[in-house]
Amino acid sequence: MRKAVGVDLGGTKINVLLVNEKGEVLGRDKQPTEADRGKDYVINKIKDMIHNVLQQGRVSEKDIEGIGIGFPGLMDREKKSTLYAPNLGDEWKKEVFLGRELEEYFNVPTYLENDVNLIAWAEWLVGAGRGTKTMICVALGTGIGSGIVLNGKLWIGAHGMAGEFGHITVLPDGPICGCGNRGCIEAIASGTGIEKYARSILPQHTDSLIWGLCNGNLEEVTVKTIYQAAEQGDKLAIDIFNHAGYYLGIALANYVHIVDPEKIVIGGGVANVREYIGKPMREEFYRRVLPSFRDKVTFSWAELGEDAGGIGAALLALYR
Amino acid sequence: MRKAVGVDLGGTKINVLLVNEKGEVLGRDKQPTEADRGKDYVINKIKDMIHNVLQQGRVSEKDIEGIGIGFPGLMDREKKSTLYAPNLGDEWKKEVFLGRELEEYFNVPTYLENDVNLIAWAEWLVGAGRGTKTMICVALGTGIGSGIVLNGKLWIGAHGMAGEFGHITVLPDGPICGCGNRGCIEAIASGTGIEKYARSILPQHTDSLIWGLCNGNLEEVTVKTIYQAAEQGDKLAIDIFNHAGYYLGIALANYVHIVDPEKIVIGGGVANVREYIGKPMREEFYRRVLPSFRDKVTFSWAELGEDAGGIGAALLALYR
Missing domain, CATH: 3.30.420.40 (ATPase, nucleotide binding domain)
Structure with missing residues (x-):
């Protein structure tokens, strides 16, 4: 069954999930964002968390079709960069190439989207809106x-x-x-x-x-x-x-x-x-x-x- | 150049146009609706007006790709019937097979749409929204x-x-x-x-x-x-x-x-x-x-x- 990783980056916590095509959760890691420790700290934490959920699901990055990232702010979906978030500290008020960095690191496609749009997408596909x-x-x-x-x-x-x-x-x-x-x-x-x-x-x-x-x-x-x-x-x-x-x-x-x-x-x-x-x-x-x-x-x-x-x-x- | 007829059926007047694919008007007829004279009167008037604009453009029904109809109310686009209009009298408060009747009479496809949606469609294609x-x-x-x-x-x-x-x-x-x-x-x-x-x-x-x-x-x-x-x-x-x-x-x-x-x-x-x-x-x-x-x-x-x-x-x- 097809699988992908989802990253929900929030102001207070990060939720990373390994999910199959039915929307079932096969691996999960939830941690505080600790945005005050800086952008690189947060990005490294996300990388670690992705490793963790892959391990839980006993798969490697080759087995997933991509990584989706929910972001609480403005972004450039084409460039896979975040542009502005009000709640993640000053470093996230300018452009951060979050999607591109994860794409190069894991060598899988990444997709950036507004966090609330992704809640809608999930509820529509496998939740109350199906x-x-x-x-x-x-x-x-x-x-x-x-x-x-x-x-x-x-x-x-x-x-x-x-x-x-x-x-x-x-x-x-x-x-x-x-x-x-x-x-x-x-x-x-x-x-x-x-x-x-x-x-x-x-x-x-x-x-x-x-x-x-x-x-x-x-x-x-x-x-x-x-x-x-x-x-x-x-x-x-x-x-x-x-x-x-x-x-x-x-x-x-x-x-x-x-x-x-x-x-x-x-x-x-x-x-x-x-x-x-x-x-x-x-x-x-x-x-x-x-x-x-x-x-x-x-x-x-x-x-x-x-x-x-x-x-x-x-x-x-x-x-x- | 491709051509079609547009019918804008309003509470006080009917506007019928022969239009080419650039949105240019090749023939026009505008008349009072006189909805109080009944639904059949209005439908017959629309037929006459379509004949008029075809004649003005020196074309026959075979030369047009269809007839679009703007309606000020609710409709069933599949069945090509109008369902309810507040301003056209009692006969238009129940189903009227307006699109189907014009389709059979002129033997060209008809398309029914809300009148304001059609204003948007025109402005987008050839007006301020292009x-x-x-x-x-x-x-x-x-x-x-x-x-x-x-x-x-x-x-x-x-x-x-x-x-x-x-x-x-x-x-x-x-x-x-x-x-x-x-x-x-x-x-x-x-x-x-x-x-x-x-x-x-x-x-x-x-x-x-x-x-x-x-x-x-x-x-x-x-x-x-x-x-x-x-x-x-x-x-x-x-x-x-x-x-x-x-x-x-x-x-x-x-x-x-x-x-x-x-x-x-x-x-x-x-x-x-x-x-x-x-x-x-x-x-x-x-x-x-x-x-x-x-x-x-x-x-x-x-x-x-x-x-x-x-x-x-x-x-x-x-x-x-």
């Missing part, structure tokens, strides 16, 4: 990203930047986003956005259970403490998630009006609070879309969890 | 629609409904839209939306020149009277267009974050007030998009005017 032709996949985490599969192809856009869902404006005068604008969906419904909103309204709700869970310290409010409060029936905590879900529903309706997919797949860390965000999200979505979309577009939760990016990276070397 | 691979085209008129060309193909979506740009929410609690929701860009920046907004704020601005131009009657406020006032330097009239342009800029930034095109082409009747809407639109657009888009996405005004839909329909029979 069986569809056209799908959008949204990753809710510290930030919000998305990937688009159109008629069985990853749509990366004219400049490789399609699917920047996090920076859709849903509230023109809303909270300030990391990008500098106001009211991006990321500023409202990402983990960071939810926490900021909670901190802004908690002072008016001194009876909320969140206060106890964060030791009376607003700095300690996290999606996790809000979730715990919601689990105990705290109305404010539930309202906080409803607020995020409402705006997500609007943003997704916008997305669907443009792309017209069969399915929306939702993943990422914040999707863990799905029971609280999912209902208001779907309600507002179906309220906002034109009637002709209502019985045609469905939702699924992502199926591949934290391995999605690495699996997608490997599958990019096997299917394009 | 030379690009990926483009979005927005038509600002009584309503707001759009079409998407991705890598040289019309993207119609999984259910033929992609590019429903008019129903992107830009202001969740904004004015009510014809679709029943609040704050769709169509409810704010279409001709109808601009007029509604003007009527809502005019009572607080008794010194506006618009009052004189509409004979003191709010019902007579139109985009045209607002435009005339703006031309005379009326501040309120200019503010009214700024308001539409501001929200259009936001909606277009959303569009670009998702699709990542090379170019945005803007057309339609309201585009006539381009000098007033264009500047705030572009300013807010470039303020809202991520920096990586700023030097990559450009604007153009549509070039084909009122013939765009008919030219696009004919070109759909020649290129797909």
Whole structure:
């Protein structure tokens, strides 16, 4: 069976997987990125990790068809270089020939792609999107990203930047986003956005259970403490998630009006609070879309969890 | 040179064109739709009009490669039937085998497509979008629609409904839209939306020149009277267009974050007030998009005017 290696390079951790053509994981290595130790340290670590997963699968580099690399930033896919990442330190804010270096070192083809696009690619091929032709996949985490599969192809856009869902404006005068604008969906419904909103309204709700869970310290409010409060029936905590879900529903309706997919797949860390965000999200979505979309577009939760990016990276070397 | 006929069936008029492979118009017939006289009347009129343009071009049905038909509603492209149009009367709210009937009558292939998609197709092939691979085209008129060309193909979506740009929410609690929701860009920046907004704020601005131009009657406020006032330097009239342009800029930034095109082409009747809407639109657009888009996405005004839909329909029979 055909095999490939997938590298998911993130700001906090690196996940390297050996994957077969069915998307099954045959070897895995996950380590902290330690980007502060410099670019060469990170690249050498990736090389070691690739050796490790090959060994686990009892194969050599000759047995794999390629190495896919998911990168959290901008890249030049032709030159196989990374151009800019906000979260990997200064050395990654200029061009790094990551793909080319691994290609020469292992003597196999490499493929560079945006990390969230690879989550979409994996979910479409072997996850929650399989069986569809056209799908959008949204990753809710510290930030919000998305990937688009159109008629069985990853749509990366004219400049490789399609699917920047996090920076859709849903509230023109809303909270300030990391990008500098106001009211991006990321500023409202990402983990960071939810926490900021909670901190802004908690002072008016001194009876909320969140206060106890964060030791009376607003700095300690996290999606996790809000979730715990919601689990105990705290109305404010539930309202906080409803607020995020409402705006997500609007943003997704916008997305669907443009792309017209069969399915929306939702993943990422914040999707863990799905029971609280999912209902208001779907309600507002179906309220906002034109009637002709209502019985045609469905939702699924992502199926591949934290391995999605690495699996997608490997599958990019096997299917394009 | 290859030739085809394009039919642009609209709520108020029908435009039929004989077009060559360069997009040049060799024959034309434009007539009122008179939808109130019934579906068979309209279909017979279209047949007559096609005969007329063939005669003008001194060709017969054997000399054309097909007939493209632009339809303002939902359709079944495979069955070549129209399914639903809001503005053509009750008979067009159920299935009409328009494409099939013309195909049998003229014995040439027919192609059915959404009217705004065909404007995009024409602008991409022979208008303001030529030379690009990926483009979005927005038509600002009584309503707001759009079409998407991705890598040289019309993207119609999984259910033929992609590019429903008019129903992107830009202001969740904004004015009510014809679709029943609040704050769709169509409810704010279409001709109808601009007029509604003007009527809502005019009572607080008794010194506006618009009052004189509409004979003191709010019902007579139109985009045209607002435009005339703006031309005379009326501040309120200019503010009214700024308001539409501001929200259009936001909606277009959303569009670009998702699709990542090379170019945005803007057309339609309201585009006539381009000098007033264009500047705030572009300013807010470039303020809202991520920096990586700023030097990559450009604007153009549509070039084909009122013939765009008919030219696009004919070109759909020649290129797909």
